[in-house]
Amino acid sequence: MKAHDGIYLDGAWRPALSGEVIDVVDPVDEQVIARVPAAGAEDVDAAVRAARAALPGWAATAPAERAARLSALRDALAARKDEIAETVTAELGAPLAFSQAVHAAVPIAVAGSYADLAARHAFEEKVGNSTVFHEPVGVVAAITPWNYPLHQVVAKVAPALAAGCTVVLKPAEDTPLVAQLFTEAVHDAGVPAGVFNLVTGLGPVAGQALAEHPGVDLVSFTGSTAVGRTIAATAGAAVKKVALELGGKSANVILPSADLAKAVNVGVANVMSNSGQTCSAWTRMLVHRDQYDEAVELARTAAAKYGDRIGPLVNAKQQARVRGYIEKGVAEGARLVAGGAEPPRERGYFVSPTVFADVTPEMTIAQEEIFGPVLSVLRYEDEEDALRIANGTVYGLAGAVWAGDEAEAVAFARRMDTGQVDINGGRFNPLAPFGGYKQSGVGRELGAHGLAEYLQTKSLQF
Secondary structure, three states, X not given: OOOOOOEEEOOEEEOOOOOOEEEEEEOOOOEEEEEEEOOOHHHHHHHHHHHHHHHHHHHOOOHHHHHHHHHHHHHHHHXXXXXXXXXXXXXXXXXXXXXXHXXXXXXXXXXXXXXXXXXXXXXXXXXXXXXXXXEEOOEEEEEOOOOXXXXXXXXXHHHHHHHOOEEEEEOOOOOOHHHHHHHHHHHHOOOOOOOEEEOOXXXXXXXXXXXXXOOOOEEEEEOOHHHHHHHHHHHXXXXXXXXXXXXXXXXXXXXXXXXXXXXXXXXXXXHHHHHHOOOOOOOEEEEEHHHHHHHHHHHHHHHHOOHHHOOOXXXXXXXXXHHHHHHHHHHOOOEEEEOOOOOOOOOOOOOOOEEEEOOOOOOHHHHOOOOOOEEEEEEEOOHHHHHHHHOOXXXXXXXXXXXXXXXXXXXXXXXXXXXXXXXXXXXXXXOOOEOOOHHHEEOOEOHHHHHHOOEEEEEEEO
């Protein structure tokens, strides 16, 4: 697996000053496949200074030219789509077909959407006797996770560039190789030197240095609520803008009128996708008491089909964490109907597709984000009970509602405290805003709402 031995700074690959390296491990066979620099605070400072120096020129660049660079970026990513998929499979462990269909294809579509938006967004508007200008926030620190390693990069960097901001990207240490591929695409797209910079490194070192840097105007972070809280506190102390996309414990509410088999099968697929490493996964399935036993049986059957079809978790720490949650579920009295804590293979960070029945809302597995292929099936008495359970966590990122009548599903979804709800299996929309209520975050990604995060307003009165 090819890797750059430098960081990307001011338009070129340069050695990191720290001299430290990170081993990139294939989670399928636990072998080291590459090494990348572990940047330190000095490297971060150099990257922020490069971004700061490039800001006036890029901010003054016409939106049409920024759109042209983003179109070129989309094309450069599309030309690398096979290499992107193979790289994500190597460093994350996702099955190749999933890497091709999701990890490569979705970010290419999102990059294209921002090329279009940059060209047609109204960066100024008339409001009465005022003209309101939408100007770039400035230098953006983008700190991204490993679970959708290219999608999360594109979802931050593309709108930031469209807005006229400059960027320093710190990707997750587990999946830095696809971020290096993205950087090659940025370079090939003709984005001016210093507008985009890449520092690979550890979260507590490079990530923290970036979040704390006085030359950064906005920190955009996707990851755990615990780390998000720390970043928010740091940014708040500096009166710095922050965008956070954090954890989730999304409810999949199956109303009695729904097509039960379809709702359960799609629900299980949603949780097992990406080995459960999805912040918006519908990890709590809520079923009416009269249909509960049938739903559990359907879920058991569906989970059994996944067997070897899902990849491993990203690393040994995540595998141990998920196994710990499964053991806790059993200890707290949930009934294991599929899978379990025992690894299905001797080598690799695998966890069996797992389904729990007889889960009650106060159990740990119904409250905390597990981030693995683990589904909890809960029963409810009536619609009010279902709503109370659905809204009864600290999270509010996503969810699903199934009903025989679409209007019935929409009426329920309107009462859910969550940022995004799929109705009867609604498809992913790269233009729809994505983000959370409550402790699932602050701000939105994707589409025009995602672009707005990177803009600030100035009004002139006449």
